[in-house]
Amino acid sequence: MKQFHSFGWYAARIAPYLPEEAFRPVPSRLFGGLAYMLVLVSSIVTISLFDLHWLWNGLLSVVIGFCFAGLGFLGHEILHGTVVKRAWLRDLLGGIAFLPLCTGPKLWRKWHNATHHVHTQHEELDPDAWPTIKRLAQSRFLRWVYRIPFPIRAAFSFLSLAGMFTVHSLHMLLHFWKDFEKGNRRAVFWQFVLPWSVWIGLLLMIGVEKWLFAFVLPLLIGNTIVMGYISTNHRLNPLVPVNDPLANSLTVIVPKWVDILHFNFSHHTEHHLFPAMSSKYYPLVKQYIKQLRPDRYYEMPMTKALIALWKTPRLYHEQTELIEPREGYVYGTLGYGLNIDDLSHKVKENVIGKMVKEK
């Protein structure tokens, strides 16, 4: 087995080389949020007040969708405390930034900061990790899903990215509800209701047709953009016994202007090493990681990562392999034989058939 290290182990070795300001909040990130807000609000007002041709409304939907995604990336950063330090201001600004994607700040910090970051790619504890073949054996629903032919399943799972972030948020609300103390549940509930009230209020004001352009289409576009990144963050990596960001995370490469628009969200390995650091400094962190462990660091163009996701199944086998149970095709994961340029597989027996026979 490979030797794993915790994120603290890497952070302790890289931190001495970073400038002091890298560990301070960067409030100037809010100017980016303000720019997104101005474009978003003026686009929604334009759709609402004028009876434009649907092509113009469609174009404005794309612009609003890009703003939804950009604000989501900023919300992620704000709620890690890397923009402002005061807790109430962090939650207020983070809540506003996540309002388009309909996620509340308290729920997000529980789900993402306190759980996903602490237990990344842990088979049972990471709420964002994909299931193992053991779970398939226990779930009739999962076995039904994995009987659907692979190309149909792959196409459906890519289409579902258009709503996945918002749907997964609702799932997380139900998943974590019991874990919130009784006194906090009221706030979590209202933080969920408030964004939806804003958007349903808009529907009542402008009618269904304009609302589709002002909210629904942008929500689908925003979801697709954020999920485009999130789906590449860990899904080609193995499940791991130790939360080692070099083993369990992937950094994707996008054009520089995209990194500016998306607050360097592509630097996901760097983010897992220093989640409380502004992403402004991640390109610098990347240089040092590559010096420290060039053999263990994974990065690839985002398009390549998405193609690899399309072509590989999302079910873990023995932690380090991905298995297509219907045909018994087994692929490696990053660091365990997955070759992005040649996605070949081994063949195992029909695993679903065997499991059903054993039951």
Ligand SMILES: [Zn+2]
């Ligand atoms: Zn992550």
Ligand SMILES: [Zn+2]
């Ligand atoms: Zn994070």
